[in-house]
Amino acid sequence: xxxxxxxxxxxxxxxxxxxxxxxxxxxxxxxxGQFIGLIGHTGSGKSTLLMLLSGLIKPTxxxxxxxxxxxxAKDFDLHSIHGKVGIVxxxxxxxxxxxxxFKDVCFGPKNMGLDKKETELCAYEALKLVxxxxxxxxxxxxxxxxxxxxxxxxxxxxxxxxxxxxLDEPTAGLDPAGRKEILDLVKNLCREKGMTVILVSHSMDxxxxxxxxxxxxxxGRLEIDAVPKEAFKHKEExxxxxxxxxxxxxxxxxxxxxxxxxxxxAITVExxxxxxxxxxx
Amino acid sequence: xxxxxxLGQYYQADSVIHRLDPRVxxxxxxxxxxxxxxxxxxxxxxxxxLLLASVMMLCKVPVGYMFxxxxxxxxxxxxxxxFNVFFTTGDILFEFGIIHxxxxxxxxxxxxxxxxxxxxxxxxxxxxxxxxxxxTDGLEKLFRPLKLxxxxxxxxxxxxxxxxxxxxxxxxxxxxxxxxxxxxxxxxDSKKLIERVKSLxxxxxxxxxxxxxxxxDLALAMEARGYHGGEGRTKLYPLKYExxxxxxxxxxxxxxxxxVFLGIMSxxxxxxxxxxxxxxxxxx
Ligand SMILES: Nc1ncnc2c1ncn2[C@@H]1O[C@H](COP(=O)(O)OP(=O)(O)OP(=O)(O)O)[C@@H](O)[C@H]1O
Ligand SMILES: [Mg+2]
Numbered sequence: 028x029x030x031x032x033x034x035x036x037x038x039x040x041x042x043x044x045x046x047x048x049x050x051x052x053x054x055x056x057x058x059x060g061q062f063i064g065l066i067g068h069t070g071s072g073k074s075t076l077l078m079l080l081s082g083l084i085k086p087t088x089x090x091x092x093x094x095x096x097x098x099x100a101k102d103f104d105l106h107s108i109h110g111k112v113g114i115v116x117x118x119x120x121x122x123x124x125x126x127x128x129f130k131d132v133c134f135g136p137k138n139m140g141l142d143k144k145e146t147e148l149c150a151y152e153a154l155k156l157v158x159x160x161x162x163x164x165x166x167x168x169x170x171x172x173x174x175x176x177x178x179x180x181x182x183x184x185x186x187x188x189x190x191x192x193x194l195d196e197p198t199a200g201l202d203p204a205g206r207k208e209i210l211d212l213v214k215n216l217c218r219e220k221g222m223t224v225i226l227v228s229h230s231m232d233x234x235x236x237x238x239x240x241x242x243x244x245x246x247g248r249l250e251i252d253a254v255p256k257e258a259f260k261h262k263e264e265x266x267x268x269x270x271x272x273x274x275x276x277x278x279x280x281x282x283x284x285x286x287x288x289x290x291x292x293a294i295t296v297e298x299x300x301x302x303x304x305x306x307x308x
Numbered sequence: 309x310x311x312x313x314x315l316g317q318y319y320q321a322d323s324v325i326h327r328l329d330p331r332v333x334x335x336x337x338x339x340x341x342x343x344x345x346x347x348x349x350x351x352x353x354x355x356x357x358l359l360l361a362s363v364m365m366l367c368k369v370p371v372g373y374m375f376x377x378x379x380x381x382x383x384x385x386x387x388x389x390x391f392n393v394f395f396t397t398g399d400i401l402f403e404f405g406i407i408h409x410x411x412x413x414x415x416x417x418x419x420x421x422x423x424x425x426x427x428x429x430x431x432x433x434x435x436x437x438x439x440x441x442x443x444t445d446g447l448e449k450l451f452r453p454l455k456l457x458x459x460x461x462x463x464x465x466x467x468x469x470x471x472x473x474x475x476x477x478x479x480x481x482x483x484x485x486x487x488x489x490x491x492x493x494x495x496x497d498s499k500k501l502i503e504r505v506k507s508l509x510x511x512x513x514x515x516x517x518x519x520x521x522x523x524x525d526l527a528l529a530m531e532a533r534g535y536h537g538g539e540g541r542t543k544l545y546p547l548k549y550e551x552x553x554x555x556x557x558x559x560x561x562x563x564x565x566x567x568v569f570l571g572i573m574s575x576x577x578x579x580x581x582x583x584x585x586x587x588x589x590x591x592x
Contacts, residue, residue, distance in 0.1 A: 078487065081491055083487045083490060083491060084487075106493065106495070109490070109491055109492070109493045110493065113491070114488075114491045116484065116487070116488050116491075119488065121481075121484070121485065121488075121514055121517075121518055122485055122488040122489060122492075122510075122514055123514065124509065124510045124513035124514050124517075134489075134492055134493075134494075134510065135492040135493055137493075138492060138493025138494055138495070139493050169517065183492060184491070184492070187492070187493065
């Protein structure tokens with residue numbers, strides 16, 4: 028299910044004096060199974076763009092095509108999009124409400140009209156997928172740790188079996204181990220389950236390590252759309268948007284500045300280590 | 309559908325009325341309302357309307373906003389008019405079957421209408437020109453003497469301002485949760501009442517959880533910063549009377565004096581103005 032954003036524009040408060048163009052004429056195409064990193068300074072319109080892509084808000088102009096269909100067309104049933112595009116909001120644990128973890132995860136598939144058996148099967152699979160043990164299934168979601176709650180919330184989306192998964196800073200507020208677990212999970216969903224993933228992140232390092240393609244937003248506009256190595260060549264431009272290169276890349280640039288002839292396009296620790304080895308030996 | 313939680317109804321503008329001390333506005337509105345209730349003759353209403361008109365001119369709020377409040381009481385107004393016109397006994401003007409319309413009836417209806425309009429518009433102007441926070445500050449200061457009787461004035465004021473502060477936060481939170489649950493396929497617009505109420509559970513529960521969490525965070529943060537109740541606490545923007553506030557109090561005092569004078573003398577003025585059988589009597 029390819030996603031196409033066609034001239035997407037969204038203006039907050041269009042009826043009032045204080046207008047904010049949060050998304051400004053954004054156009055792109057995302058193919059099946061791609062892992063996309065969406066980055067941008069705070070307030071650049073990332074969350075707004077995600078909500079547009081998942082049909083939760085209607086664009087001021089432009090539209091989104093999912094699977095070739097205009098999802099904002101008059102005769103299109105927007106509810107049907109919720110099963111296809113799963114969106115995990117920032118701090119998704121704030122949406123938990125049921126008495127038990129299992130019931131909460133059942134909420135999505137039940138709303139999609141699946142019968143009890145299918146619903147429970149979907150919920151079970153989703154909970155297993157995010158790596159939760161059977162013990163917690165019948166606990167109250169409010170008694171879990173922060174990281175566990177986050178997983179339950181993500182499972183609540185995965186249980187609807189979306190083809191496209193959209194995540195808004197899923198690692199916010201987690202410790203390094205928790206961050207890595209969530210990112211590995213997302214990577215798995217993309218690589219093994221073939222989901223299309225759009226990941227919003229503030230951390231260049233995370234994005235550099237995991238994604239196939241980077242979209243950089245600044246002030247509502249899509250400024251850079253490239254594979255990570257290409258994207259990080261725009262050092263000055265990125266800094267102008269208030270974004271920094273991955274730490275590894277910065278380190279490589281420093282090393283080069285002191286006269287060691289390394290290439291500066293390494294974006295992961297592993298690549299950097301290899302490059303340094305290559306130069307030293 | 310959940311977005312339109314209005315925040316009081318403050319209208320941002322830069323006018324003398326906006327800058328007045330909230331205590332002046334509170335006391336002024338109160339006296340004004342009392343004056344409308346105590347005296348109900350046309351002279352007092354004329355003076356009252358004059359005062360209101362001048363405040364309306366000064367306050368730089370679009371007229372539409374000031375009259376918006378009337379919509380809410382439109383029904384009550386219609387009711388009062390109908391009742392007064394048809395059920396007040398007195399000199400009959402027309403008769404039509406069981407319906408009879410008296411001079412007194414019309415007079416009462418008109419007076420009630422004027423009174424309600426003045427009341428609502430004056431209250432609207434106060435809330436339109438004063439932020440909820442300033443209102444709370446004003447109330448706290450005005451009610452401070454009640455502390456002598458052990459009334460928790462500061463605490464109530466603090467509760468009010470926290471509640472006001474939380475309204476936009478909660479409305480934003482509601483918006484977020486509605487979106488998150490919609491993405492999970494929840495429908496909030498079901499036609500059936502039971503389903504509609506049920507559909508609110510996924511919204512209400514997270515909202516309460518987050519409200520409680522925020523409340524306890526706030527309590528901790530306040531304690532950590534040394535909050536210990538109202539004793540000896542100072543304000544960031546203390547209320548201080550300025551020249552314009554004293555001028556307003558003087559105008560207010562004059563208004564009260566004039567109204568009381570007119571109220572007492574009205575009978576004589578009427579007698580003076582209306583020789584026998586003049587059409588003018590219809591108005592008095
Ligand atoms: N509900 C709203 N009403 C009015 N303006 C809004 C609203 N939500 C966001 N905005 C404005 O739209 C712009 C984009 O906001 P958005 O939340 O999409 O940014 P973001 O890139 O997700 O930021 P962050 O990284 O902080 O999450 C900002 O300027 C913001 O002030
Ligand atoms: Mg955001």
